[in-house]
Amino acid sequence: MRSTLLSFSLYLLFGCSIAMATPEVGQANTHEFQLSNGLKLIVREDHRAPTVAHMVWYRAGSMDEVNGKTGVAHVLEHMMFKGTHKVKSGEFSRLVAAVGGRENAFTSRDYTAYFQQVEKSKLDEVMRLEADRMSNLNFDDAEFLKEIQVVMEERRLRTEDNPNSLLNESLTATAYMSSPYRHPVVGWMNDLVNMKAIDARDWYRSWYKPNNATVVIAGDVNPKVILKAVEKYYGVASAKELPERKPQIEPVQKGIKRVQVKAPADSAQLAMAWKVPKLEVARLDDDEPYALELLSAVLDGYDNARLNRTLVKQERVVNDVGVGYDMISRGPELFFISSSMAKGKTVQQAESSIRKALKEVVDKGILESELKRVKVRILSDQIYKRDSIFGQAMEIGSTEMAGFSWKDIDVMLEKMQTITPAQVQAVAKKYLVDEGLTIAVLDPQPRQSGEAKQGGNRDAK
Structure with a gap:
């Protein structure tokens, strides 16, 4: 993975000239808010095109998993597209596409994130959909059993049939002794084989709360208008005490x-x-x-x-x-x-x-x-x-x-x-x-x- 800081390097040498060329991009046009339920909202104004990126970040990734349930963060990412009480399974993606948007999600060691990019007038529609599944995810066991097979096949294709991925997985598992970083984000195959729908539901109930989420909205928007919309859609979600995150300090290595x-x-x-x-x-x-x-x-x-x-x-x-x-x-x-x-x-x-x-x-x-x-x-x-x-x-x-x-x-x-x-x-x-x-x-x-x-x-x- 190329480093995070390198991706920030736009400011490195020509920060002043960039600021002059694109004055709308930067700290002066970034606004942070905190809702009463603990949700953080960050709005970046950029009026150069009539589009908006809407992202919801949950601070829950594979490093928060426990032995025997590795991969559950990624599995839950898949299940988030399986519907709520209001939106049927598969409808989420269809509804975003219907307004001309693109959407997807990704899971890492540190977080899980969901995004949509749409024309600015359609922002409320995708915000409503995303806020709905923050609180009202609803999938049955049959849906889970189908999707866990998809995840297992994903592991076979991307890791078990890929020698480079196998090598990196073994390297990481050997380098780390106690850190959960030693587990692959996709999970160990045995854990996936034995995973149950209740494991994914428990993960959702534990971590998918507004006080563990950050909403980032960038594009052609008015921060005050955005704040009202976010309060309308996300403000109804209830905060909940999160599981205790215990430190897992990696022991000092003492040899090759x-x-x-x-x-x-x-x-x-x-x-x-x-x-x-x-x-x-x-x-x-x-x-x-x-x-x-x-x-x-x-x-x-x-x-x-x-x-x-x-x-x-x-x-x-x-x-x-x-x-x-x-x-x-x-x-x-x-x-x-x-x-x-x-x-x-x-x-x-x-x-x-x-x-x-x-x-x-x-x-x-x-x-x-x-x-x-x-x-x-x-x-x-x-x-x-x-x-x-x-x-x-x-x-x-x-x-x-x-x-x-x-x-x-x-x-x-x-x-x-x-x-x-x-x-x-x-x-x-x-x-x-x-x-x-x-x-x-x-x-x-x-x-x-x-x-x-x-x-x-x-x-x-």
């Missing part, structure tokens, strides 16, 4: 962990993950997470970045290489490097090349010009994000779900501007060490005749 996965594939794969810090709400000025963000971009932020240039183009030891780090999240974080072997090359050769490239950063650091180029590249990759109504709503919602405020985004960007090459070098030296490293290797097995190379994709619902 290794895991091997055997699966049909065309080539061997290598994935390496280090335990690293994330940004904490109370410590927005902590240098290290920002430096880790920039380190990930130095290694893999553009076509000729360090790892791609060295491993793919020069040494030709791997076919591809990727780096991932997410600075803001509810749970602990990892710094990932993954690659697939070039023909005739071994995993040992790839690991050696990666370690050599990282040692060069640790020993010699990075150049000021290199860091500046990364920031410019980040900006060029993200420059059109502010033209997306949906993108703005996504940025606000995901930041809020991690426990931060949308107001913190500018603070983060300003802080990242201050990070120096020495600080990037320091985090590489401190955290990319064997004590906190987990290594996963895919041992490719022969494919059966006619077997698909990779699982397909299925819509979220």
Whole structure:
């Protein structure tokens, strides 16, 4: 996953010029409200097009699940389209399409979110539908039994028939000992096989409450008008005490962990993950997470970045290489490097090349010009994000779900501007060490005749 902060980079270097070109986008045009039932409303005005993105974010994802019921957050996401007392199963999507809108939903480790994007005059209609299923979801056991089969097939296609997904799943499950991040969002197959309709209903009753939800509306809207509409539709929902969220602190790792996965594939794969810090709400000025963000971009932020240039183009030891780090999240974080072997090359050769490239950063650091180029590249990759109504709503919602405020985004960007090459070098030296490293290797097995190379994709619902 590409980092969250990189997606905010529109402000990084040309914040003033962007503000002048699009004055409607920014903090001055973002409004926050709190309803009496605990629901948070955030409205972003952007009058450049007569469209609106309407999103409801529930702070309940796979990290809130318990053993034996993994995947229930994602299953409930599917069931949310199965009707209420007023709307029959399947009607939700049809009604949104009937007004010319698009809609979907997604579940992550930290949250579950639902969205519609419509012409501004149709906002009330989708708001009414979404508010209805916040309080009045109604599905029978037969609907659940059909949908759980869909979810199991989704797991087969996206994970069990996909060697890259299998490797990442094993890597995560090995790296984490106590954190619920060790479980896949889609759930373990055995838990899905044994899941009952009551499990999904219990999840809904526990977490789908206004005091655990944030509504984000971005587009051609009037905040005062929106507040009245939200109070009308969502204000009738009753707040409820939420389940206690117990801290599940990950124990300190004290040495390399290794895991091997055997699966049909065309080539061997290598994935390496280090335990690293994330940004904490109370410590927005902590240098290290920002430096880790920039380190990930130095290694893999553009076509000729360090790892791609060295491993793919020069040494030709791997076919591809990727780096991932997410600075803001509810749970602990990892710094990932993954690659697939070039023909005739071994995993040992790839690991050696990666370690050599990282040692060069640790020993010699990075150049000021290199860091500046990364920031410019980040900006060029993200420059059109502010033209997306949906993108703005996504940025606000995901930041809020991690426990931060949308107001913190500018603070983060300003802080990242201050990070120096020495600080990037320091985090590489401190955290990319064997004590906190987990290594996963895919041992490719022969494919059966006619077997698909990779699982397909299925819509979220």
